[in-house]
Amino acid sequence: MLTLLLILLPVIAAVITLFSGERLAKTVALIGGLTTLGLAVMTWLQFDPAAGTQFGFKYAWVSSGGISFAAGLDGISLVLVLLTTFLTPLIVLSAFKHDYKKPASFYALILFMEAALIGVFTATDAFLFYLFFEAALIPVYFLAAIWGGENRIKVTFKFFIYTIFGSLFMMVALVYLYYQTPGTHTSEITAFYQLQLSPQTQGFIFWAFFIAFAIKMPLFPFHTWQPDTYTESPTAATMLLSGIMLKMGVYGLIRFLLPIVPQGMESWGMMAMILSVIGIIYGSIIAIQQSDMKRLIAYSSFAHVGLMAAGVFSYSVNGLQGALIQMLAHGINVIGLFFIIDIIYSRTKTRFLDQLGGISQSTPHLSIYFMILLLGSVALPLTNGFVGEFLLLSSVFHYDGWLGAIAGLTIILGSVYMLRLFQKSMFGPRSKWVEGFQDLTASESAVLLPLVIMVFWIGIYPNTFLKLTEPAVSQLLQLVNN
C-alpha cells in the first residue's frame, strides 16, 4: 500500500498545484515534494532489506490477460525512490529564483514527473513499467518544449523521436516475452525471469532492451540527443533528465536485461561493455574543450553513465552495487552542478567559460559548495563519487584488465575538465561579466546544503545504502548465474 501512496501522493500534489494559482503554486509544489520525501523516508524506516519485495499492491488491470497494476519495493527500488523523492523538492526549490510563466503548470509537471519516475522504479509488472517509462517522457518533454531555450523545438523533437524509437524496441520485446509465459500469460517481471529462452532469442531481446535503455541513459553511440537537450532545457528539466530520468535506463538494465537474458549477456555483454567504455572516454575527451558550462556537464554526465553501464555489464556484485551507489552519487552531484551553473548564469547572463573568471573573490560560500560537488564528481575519496567509481572500476577491471585500465582514464580526464571548469569560472582575474556577483541567497543555500550533506554521507558511510541493496543484488546475480 505504501508504494501506491508513494505514486499517488505526487499526483495529488501536482493536481493541487495546478489549481492553486500562480502565486501559491511553487510553495504548494514544494510542500508536496517534501511530503512525498517524508513518506519515502517512513517507508525506508520500515523497510527490511532481507525481506524481498515489500509494501506491494496488485490490482487486476486486464483481468483475463494477467496484466496487473502491480508495484512494490525491494532494496534497488527503494534507493532509487529515495533518490527521486530527495531530489524532487530540491529541483522545485531550485526553480524558485526564476520567474517562469505559467508557474502552476511548470511545478505541476515536475510533480507528475516524480510520480511517473516512482512508478518506473517500483512497478513489478512489465507493462506497468512500460507505461510509466513512457509517461515520464511527457512532463519533461513539455518542460523542455515550453520553458526551454531558443532551439527548444528542434532539440526536444529530436529527443522525443530518439526515446520513442528506443521504447518501441522494448515494447516488442515485452510483448514477445509476455507470450512466452506459460498458461494464461502474465506480465509479472519475476515471471519473465523464469522463462527458458533459446540463446538466439536471448540475443534479440538483449539488443531490444539494450537500445531502449541505451538511448535513455544515453550510451554511446545513441547520445547525440543528449547534450543539446540538456543545454536547451530549463535547468529544472535538465536536472530531472540527468539527475533521475537517466537512471531509468540503468535501472532497466539491472531489472530487465541482466536477469531475463543472462545468455544474451554472455554472448553480447562484451560488446555492450566496449560501447560503454568508449562512451566514458569519448564523453570525457569532448568535455575537455567545452566552453558552455552546461554542455560540459552534459558530456561529463554522459561519461559517468557509461561507467555505470559498464559496471552492470560486468554482472558482478561490485559492478551492480557500484552502479547503484553511483546512481545516487551522480544524481546528487549533477543536480548540484547544474544548479551552480544556473546560479552563475542568472547572475552573469553567460555560461561561457572564456567570459567568466574570478567569481570566487566575492563568493566564499558558492566556492565551497561548488568545490565539494566537483570533488564528488571527480571521485575524491570520502565523497560520494569515490565509492561508486571505485567499485565500478574494480568490476570492469576484473571483467577485463585492459578495459578496466582504459575506463580508469576517467579519473584523469575527469579531473582535467572539472578543474578547468572550476578554474576558468571561479579563479583567475575577475572578468567584467562577474562584476557585482553576489554570494548565495538563503534559498540557494537551502538547495545546496542537503546535496553536500549527502555527498559526505554517501562518501563516509556508504554502507547505509549498500546494505539496503545487497540482498536484492545478490538475488539478481543468482538468477544471472543460474
Add this chain to the structure above:
Amino acid sequence: MSASLLILIPLLPLIGFLINGIGFPNIPKSAVGIIGTLAVVASFVLSVMTFNAFVASGSETLIVPLFDWITVGELNIPFSFQIDQLSLLMLMIITGVGSLIHIYSIGYMHHDTGFGKFFAYLNLFLFFMLLLVLGSNYVIMFIGWEGVGLCSYLLIGFWNKNTNYNDAARKAFIMNRIGDLGFLLGIFTIIATFGSVEYSEVFSKATAFSVGDPVIITITLFLFIGAMGKSAQIPLYTWLPDAMAGPTPVSALIHAATMVTAGIYMVIRSNILYSLAPSTLEIVGVIGGATALFAASIGLLQNDIKKVLAYSTVSQLGYMFMGLGAMAYSASMFHVITHAFFKALLFLGAGSVIHAMSDEQDIRHMGGLRKKLPVTFLTFLIATIAISGIPPFAGFFSKDEILAHVFEHNKLLWAIGVLGSLMTSFYMFRLLFLTFFGTFRGTHEQEHHLHESPASMTVPLIILAVLSAVGGFIGVPAALHGSHYLAEFMSPLYEGARQANPEAFMPTELSHTEEYILMGISVAAALISAIAAYVMYVQRGAVPALDSHEKSGLERLVYNKYYVDELYNAVFVKPVKTLSNILYSFGEFFIDLIVNGAARLVGFLSGLLRKTQTGSTGDYVFAMVLGIALILFWKLLL
C-alpha cells in the same frame, strides 16, 4: 595508550580545519593561528605518547578498527588504523615538522588576507597525511593519498588570482591523478589476488608466493606508478618544481618534508611485495638513480631560490628510491627523516630570505645577506652542509648508508649516485654563496627593507638546524662504532619479507675498510664541489648571467629543464585538445548521421516503425497511446 586518544591524532587537525574553515574570515587572525597550531602540536604530543607506549609495551603492532567503510559481497574495507614502527616514525615526522611549520606560518603569512583559509588548508592537509600513514589497508592509504593531493592543489593555487599559479596547481593534481590510476589498478589487482586490502591479510598471504611471481610484479609496478606521481619521479616529476607557486611554508611541509615522501612510505609499507619482485626493484632503482642525477643537473643552473630547492627535492627523492631499489628500506626511511629536517629548514630559510627581500626569489638579485639575516644564514648553512653529505651532519649518514647498499647492488647506480652528490653539493653551495655572500645586488628599496625574520619564524629554523646537525646519530653505522637505532627499530617490519625471500636479506659483505673508502669518496666529492662553488662565486664573485644573455647549446638545454614540459605539451596536452575539438565538431556529426541513418533504414524495413516517422510530435504521442490501447483492447477481447 587507548584507542580513543589515537583517533585524536588525525581528528584534531580535522577539527582545526573545520573551525578555521567555517569560521573564515570571521575568526581573528591571532585566534586562527593558535587554533591551527595547537591542533597540530597536540597531535604531536599524542604521537610521542603513542610512540612511548608502543615501545614500552614491547613493540606489538596495534590495529584499531573504527567502522566498516565499504562492504560489498565478500569484500570488506574497514576504516581502521594500524600502529607499528613505520606509521609511528611517519607520525612523528608529520606532526613534528608540521608543528614547526605551523608556528613559522603565523609569522610568514601574517599579512595575507587569506590567513584563516591558509591555516584551514594546512590542517586539512595534516589530517589526510595522517590518514595516509595510519590506515591499516591500501584503500585508507588511498584516501590520504588523494586527500593530500587535493590540499596540495588548493595550496599551490592559494593565490588564485594568478592564472600561472592556478595552472601549476591543476598540473600537480592531474599529474598525481595519473599516478593514482596506477595505484588504483594496483589495489584492484590486490583485491583479485588476495581478496582483501588489509595489510595484515595481504602480507601474510603474500609469503606463500614465490620470488618473481608475475602477479606480485604486476601489483608492485602498479603501486610504483602511484609512487612516481606522488614522489615526483621521472616521468611524473614536472609538477613539483611548478608547485613552488604555493606559499613557502607549503613547499616546506608538503612539497619537501611529508607528502612527497608518501611514495617511499608506500614501498616500505609493501616491502614484502617488493622483496618478492626483484625485477620491479630494478626498475625502482634505475628510475630513482636517473631522477637523482637528472634533477640535480637541472638544479645546477636555476636562479630561483625555490626552484633550486625543488629540483633538489626531486633529486633527493630519487636517492630514496635508489635505496629502495637496493632493498635498503631502513636506509631510505632514514633519508626520509633527515631530508625532512634539512629540506624543511632550507625551504623555511628561503622563505625567510624571500620575506626579507620583499618577495624577491631570484638569487641574482640577492647577495651578502648573511650580515642582515644572521640566524637565517647560520641555519641555512647547517642545512646546506647536511644535504651535501658532509659529516657529521644528518645527511651524511643517511645518504651514505643508501650509497653503500647501492654499491653492493649495482656499481653503475652507485657511480651515478656519487655524481649526483657532486652536483648536489655544488648547487647547494652555489645557492648559499650567491644568496648570503658577496655584495647586495637588489634594489635600494629592498636593501632598506632587509631585516631578520620575527621569532615565530627563526625559532623553527633553529630547532630544525639542531635536528639537521644531530639527526644523523639515530643511525650511525657499525663501521663508525655506532649502533644503528633506526635500523634496529625498523627491523620487525621486514619479518615477512625475510621469510619470503631470505637470500635478499643477507648481511652486508662489505668490510669496514671498503665502507671507509666509499665514505671517503662521497665526502671528497661533496667537499670538492663546495670548494669549487666557493672559488667561483665567492673568490671570483661570479653571478649567473641574465636571461637575455646568449647561452651555449648545452647550457640552454639544462637551463630550460631539457624542454620536458614543452615535450609533454606537444605529445600529450595538445593532441588531446585537438582530439577533443575534432570529436566535438566532426565525431558528433557523423555519429548522428549514422545512427539516424540506421534508424531510417530500420524504419524503412518495418512498416510499424515507418508510421512513426511522420515528423510530427503529436502523431507520435497519438501513436504511442493508440498502440498501448490497442494491445490492451486486443487482450480484453481474447
